[in-house]
Amino acid sequence: MKAIFKLTSIIFLVLYSICCFSQSIEVRGKVLIFDSIPVVNANITVKSTKETIKTNHLGEFKCECNIKDKLIVIAKGFNKYTIKVKKKSNKLIGKLKLAKIPNAAEVAIDKGHILMVDSFRDLAKKYSGQKDYSKYTSFMDIIRNEFPSLQISNGEIIIRGKSSFYGSNAANIEIDGVMTDYAALSSLSPTNIAKIVIVKGSDAAIYGVRGGNGVVKIITKK
Incomplete structure (x- = not known):
């Protein structure tokens, strides 16, 4: 009887896990840089289905995925970012960071990922430690x-x-x-x-x- 009970329990847990992971939900999110500037046309790939969508002009996106799925965010000039999907996720936020490559900020701008260009450049300089020395003559x-x-x-x-x-x-x-x-x-x-x-x-x-x-x-x- 104990063996039958254990087997029944295992089967129940397996079926429950399959049910949870296969349950499809719609999630909405936003991809930002410096906590406030939208990242436009970033690629969002759903790990389980390999489906890829892009962020809009506000950095927003929506997609279908499984509970406990992962969304991979890729945009030129930024580090790859992974968003973990949770059952109670209403609004997912992806906070990107500039890649450690020469002119990462300008690469992001050239690829069309940034519409708020002036604000983005100012913050990029601030966080990179750059200073404005233009007021000096030498x-x-x-x-x-x-x-x-x-x-x-x-x-x-x-x-x-x-x-x-x-x-x-x-x-x-x-x-x-x-x-x-x-x-x-x-x-x-x-x-x-x-x-x-x-x-x-x-x-x-x-x-x-x-x-x-x-x-x-x-x-x-x-």
């Missing part, structure tokens, strides 16, 4: 105003103090991953600078001997 002008703890001596940037008797303590310059000299700074337009990072101390050890006086790391808008 790179050294930026250093004087944005990095007051640094010194400028004889056209060089000093991170750790004044030059010693034995040689210059000038920091090294890196532009977009390439070590260069101070002459390159004269042709660098402030409007084309996305980010400036001062690398010093143990963080500069990755540069070896060249990082001894610190490194001024410049990232441009590509």
